[in-house]
Amino acid sequence: MPDQGSGRDVRKAVKEFLGRFVDDPDIFEERPIITAGLLDSLVATQMIDFIEQHCGAPVLDEDLELENFDTLDAIEEFVRRKRATA
Amino acid sequence: MNTVTGRFPVAARDRLRAEAERWERAGAVPRTAVATIARTGALGAMVPAEYGGAPWSHAAYGDANRLLGTVSAAAQSLLTVHGMVCRSLARWGAPAVRADWLPRLAAGVEIGAFALTEEQAGSDVSALTCTARPVPDGWRLTGVKRWISFGMLADVFLVFARTPRGQAAFAVRADDPGLAREPEARTAGFRAAHLARLTLDDCAVPADRLVGRPGFGLAEVAARALTLGRLCVAFGALGVAEACRDATLHTAAQRRRFGRRLGEFQLVQGLIADTEVALEGARALAQRAARALDDGDDWAVAQVLTAKLAASRAARLAADCSAQLHGAEGLAEGSPVERRSQDARVLEIIEGNTQLLQQLIAEQVTARWRAATTGRDA
Ligand SMILES: Cc1cc2nc3c(=O)[nH]c(=O)nc-3n(C[C@H](O)[C@H](O)[C@H](O)COP(=O)(O)OP(=O)(O)OC[C@H]3O[C@@H](n4cnc5c(N)ncnc54)[C@H](O)[C@@H]3O)c2cc1C
Numbered sequence: 001m002p003d004q005g006s007g008r009d010v011r012k013a014v015k016e017f018l019g020r021f022v023d024d025p026d027i028f029e030e031r032p033i034i035t036a037g038l039l040d041s042l043v044a045t046q047m048i049d050f051i052e053q054h055c056g057a058p059v060l061d062e063d064l065e066l067e068n069f070d071t072l073d074a075i076e077e078f079v080r081r082k083r084a085t086a
Numbered sequence: 087m088n089t090v091t092g093r094f095p096v097a098a099r100d101r102l103r104a105e106a107e108r109w110e111r112a113g114a115v116p117r118t119a120v121a122t123i124a125r126t127g128a129l130g131a132m133v134p135a136e137y138g139g140a141p142w143s144h145a146a147y148g149d150a151n152r153l154l155g156t157v158s159a160a161a162q163s164l165l166t167v168h169g170m171v172c173r174s175l176a177r178w179g180a181p182a183v184r185a186d187w188l189p190r191l192a193a194g195v196e197i198g199a200f201a202l203t204e205e206q207a208g209s210d211v212s213a214l215t216c217t218a219r220p221v222p223d224g225w226r227l228t229g230v231k232r233w234i235s236f237g238m239l240a241d242v243f244l245v246f247a248r249t250p251r252g253q254a255a256f257a258v259r260a261d262d263p264g265l266a267r268e269p270e271a272r273t274a275g276f277r278a279a280h281l282a283r284l285t286l287d288d289c290a291v292p293a294d295r296l297v298g299r300p301g302f303g304l305a306e307v308a309a310r311a312l313t314l315g316r317l318c319v320a321f322g323a324l325g326v327a328e329a330c331r332d333a334t335l336h337t338a339a340q341r342r343r344f345g346r347r348l349g350e351f352q353l354v355q356g357l358i359a360d361t362e363v364a365l366e367g368a369r370a371l372a373q374r375a376a377r378a379l380d381d382g383d384d385w386a387v388a389q390v391l392t393a394k395l396a397a398s399r400a401a402r403l404a405a406d407c408s409a410q411l412h413g414a415e416g417l418a419e420g421s422p423v424e425r426r427s428q429d430a431r432v433l434e435i436i437e438g439n440t441q442l443l444q445q446l447i448a449e450q451v452t453a454r455w456r457a458a459t460t461g462r463d464a
Contacts, residue, residue, distance in 0.1 A: 018114070020453035021458070034305050035252070037212075040449060042387055043303035053382065061178045066252065066301040 010055050011072050017050045018036045032070045059084035094144030094150035099157055106158045109278040110425055114144035115161045124194025128165055132172040138189035144376040149322040154228045155325020157401055159429035160278035163235045166318035170311040171198030171244045178307055180294035183257050196310050201239035201284055202229040202308055209442045218247035218254060225291040230285050237282025238269055246308060256291055264289030275428035313387055316394040319437045320372045323397035330404035330426050334361060337411045357407040363401035371396045380383030388450035395443045400434040
């Protein structure tokens with residue numbers, strides 16, 4: 001669990017993760033991550049695993065909402081909330 | 087959640103092997119065989135202990151799939167689909183469904199099946215048309231699911247459908263009102279796999295049967311289950327390949343033509359060597375993939391895809407070589423050699439056909455290369 005800072009670290013780490021699968025992860029500053037259909041569904045599961053393992057935010061069944069994962073802002077907010085209650 | 091407690095006993099394999107040809111002729115793995123498999127603990131291997139399971143490592147579960155694969159690919163596919171359903175419910179099922187259903191699934195008292203494919207949505211699951219309509223007390227599901235392994239025997243199904251807010255997964259019971267099932271026409275392979283066509287006609291399920299959330303049916307629930315399913319198929323394919331290799335070696339040692347045993351011809355030795363190289367290469371990949379899942383490796387998904395492709399190809403190569411050496415006998419309908427040739431063909435289609443897997447593997451290894459060249463996970 002290397003990153004435990006403010007939340008900006010999460011944005012950077014997730015973008016770096018997404019950058020493995022697309023040429024320019026900055027597109028996700030503008031477009032949704034899951035519903036835009038730019039990524040294969042396997043990558044979505046890998047992203048959830050990544051958020052759990054590298055951002056210290058366990059994802060439970062009630063967390064699995066698009067509102068928590070479809071944008072970088074949402075992921076940042078989700079991890080911040082999770083860390084606050086951990 | 088995985089531990090290494092479980093192991094599929096060789097004695098169970100031997101007992102099942104004695105009956106496997108009968109299942110093929112009857113077109114069904116019988117409930118007595120399912121009970122034998124349940125007694126090994128394998129049906130509870132993907133269920134956490136708090137719900138009555140005794141979790142096995144992926145390596146141990148893989149080996150169970152391999153051993154059962156040497157007996158019958160149809161029987162092995164029970165571990166694939168039941169394991170996928172158990173894992174999905176354990177991870178994303180509502181608390182009441184987990185508490186109520188998982189203990190029976192873990193004990194093998196009930197069987198789970200995985201209902202994703204439709205007539206126009208096999209490889210391209212994003213095209214699925216089955217719908218789930220929200221109503222005040224839950225959902226109404228409508229659509230037709232095809233080629234569902236163990237669908238004729240299953241007590242519960244994981245059904246994928248489209249909601250107004252994206253694709254979602256649902257836990258459905260075989261006796262839910264509005265669900266009907268009928269056997270699929272006999273396929274060339276997997277003849278004993280209880281393949282079913284499910285028709286959902288405004289099938290009513292309560293609200294807590296939603297597994298995960300809308301929008302994540304494919305992007306999380308199905309995709310995660312398929313990674314386990316592909317590992318199971320990879321190990322099942324190793325079992326098929328082992329059985330074919332053994333049949334090849336037996337025939338090469340026994341059958342005499344032109345005054346010599348077949349195994350003395352160098353061209354036949356080539357078939358034996360090619361089989362061995364494909365099988366043992368695939369075994370190493372499958373074992374590596376299982377370990378990667380057990381260790382939570384970032385690239386486990388890539389390793390599972392690679393193992394599934396290699397093992398299904400190894401099974402087909404081993405089956406082709408074996409059929410070739412058996413001559414006319416290898417083509418006789420109902421012979422073990424013919425059965426394994428047909429089953430091996432199926433293994434290259436289910437849980438991601440070969441071409442789709444090639445595409446996914448290329449995507450994953452490119453991502454791994456990018457990660458390495460940008461300095462992370464190098
Ligand atoms: C014995 C058996 C058991 C099954 N059990 C289950 C089950 O339990 N649950 C379930 O949901 N489904 C099950 N299925 C269905 C199975 O998952 C589908 O058959 C499979 O996904 C392929 O879909 P399809 O048959 O519609 O073929 P299609 O998707 O139409 O594909 C046909 C062919 O097109 C080519 N192709 C497809 N996509 C690509 C691509 N991207 N690039 C290049 N070529 C491509 C491939 O050569 C492929 O074989 C089972 C099928 C069989 C035969």
